[in-house]
Amino acid sequence: MNVRNISGALMAVILVLAPSLALAVQPVQDTAGGSAKWGFMGAALAVAGSTIGAGIAVGLVGAAAMGAISERPEVAGRALIFLGLAEGIAIYGLIIAIMILGKI
Amino acid sequence: MLRAAIKYSYVNAKTRTMHSKRLRPSDWHVIEDVKDSQGFIQYLATTFYGPWISPLIQNRKVGPLSFETRIFKSLFHDYHKIHHGLSSQTSKELILALFSRFEGENLKIVLRAIFSGLKKTDVAHLLYPVEEFSKMRLEGLWTQKGIKGIVKLLETTPFGPLLHHALPQFEAQGRLFPLEMAIDISCYRRIATTTEALRGEKDRKEAKKILGSFIDMLNISHIARLRFIYGLSPEEALNYSYPGGNKLHLKELHAIAKAGSPASMLKLLPEPLKTIAKAWEQQDLATIRIGLEEWVLGEIRRAFLGNPFHLGVPIAHLLGKELEIRCLVRLYQAKIQKMSRPATEIVPSLFLKGGEQIVQAS
Secondary structure (H helix, E strand, C coil): CCHHHHHHHHHHHHHHHHHHHHHHHCCCCCCCCCCHHHHHHHHHHHHHHHHHHHHHHHHHHHHHHHHHHHHCHHHHHHHHHHHHHHHHHHHHHHHHHHHHHHHC | CHHHHHHHHHHHHHHHHHHHCCCCHHHHHHHHHCCCHHHHHHHHCCCCCHHHHCHHHHCCCCCHHHHHHHHHHHHHHHHHHHHHHCCCHHHHHHHHHHHHHHHHHHHHHHHHHHHCCCCHHHHHHHCCCCCCCCCCCCHHHHHCCCHHHHHHHCCCCCCHHHHHHHHHHHHHHCCCHHHHHHHHHHHHHHHHHHHHCCCCHHHHHHHHHHHHHHHHHHHHHHHHHHHHCCCCCHHHHHHCCCCCCCCCCHHHHHHHHCCCCHHHHHHCCCCCHHHHHHHHCCCCHHHHHHHHHHHHHHHHHHCCCCCCCCCHHHHHHHHHHHHHHHHHHHHHHHHHCCCCCCHHHCCCHHHHHCCHHHHHHC
8 A cells, every 4th residue: 555545544534533532532511520532532433433444345345336337237226235235334333423422 | 455355346346247248058059059150140149249240140241250350359348448447557568468469460460461462451351350459550561561671660569579589580491480489479478577577466376377377278289289280399399389387387398399299298297287188198189279278267267266356357357258259260160161070179168068166166
């Protein structure tokens, strides 16, 4: 992987994590004695990790789908199902994040 | 692995989809059973070869060459697509090197035509339709009056150095054979060099394995033909062998070139070829060639099993399709000449029976 790819990936991680981290370090009026910031951190990590994972999966499945569809347009419907499965990975992270935030 | 998946997800899916459109055993059985060449073309027009073959249905007086050039166009279309789909420059170079064999064939036809005083129009129907993908233009060659001028004009092309080297032999012998061999050898040297230059370890290993098996097949049939049909000495036959084999390197090639007969040559082959070749010992060279094609097809199909993210998959598809087209051309010629030979003597049985199960079992 070249420097351009690594810096691009790092930038994506920072862009996803920065707002949540900023929120996490804010003084939060919670009842559990300051532990809420870890909850925010966990929710942010869940969303960030699953989004990056889904991004990689959609990239791979999408590229393969494009290759297959360009040769056989009739497989477009089936290819979309696999794209949906890859996209679903992001939703798992979002659900976990919502569950964490609901506990704070 | 992730890096390889990113690199090959598009081209691998595209290649496998192209591969899935190739002829099935049921198609082979139908074209094996059709009575004449017209029925052959009519059925083939219903397969994915249709767009290239259909125009021949209207033209009832079709020669085998017209069929050959048309059907090869579908292979060149695949070369174009795979070259376009690959991201790495070194991989693209290897695809171009593989394709240069067809440019070399065209160049040989031009050389033969000019050597025999024929015009472009006399041989135009013999040329492979490489225009879609090839950057080499042959038009300039037709203005040359002699072979020397052509060799000079080709100096800057990949064929140049070896053609220049073979020119004194051509002048001494007064025949095109050394120049033709120089063209072939420069193609295979280019393939060997570009394979070595591949960056990924897995790519290099898989490409060497598949191309090496293909080159082994060519070297065995080539040495046998030069030795036992054209009567060349072992040293000369060895001199005209191609580099980059998988099982047969210089030592093995030297041993088989020194064999006194095709049967004794087969006994000198390394394993696993030696075991496979036991079935061919009493056969003629044409049947041995079909047996070798069968072995190469097995190697090609192995490339489609296991980890799919490597350059071996597109190369395997291109070589597999080339063998399929060559078999179709052979079968078509047999139909034209109304030959009664069974298809198993013309086409490898992996095509006729379907081969995935056989490969997985081995």
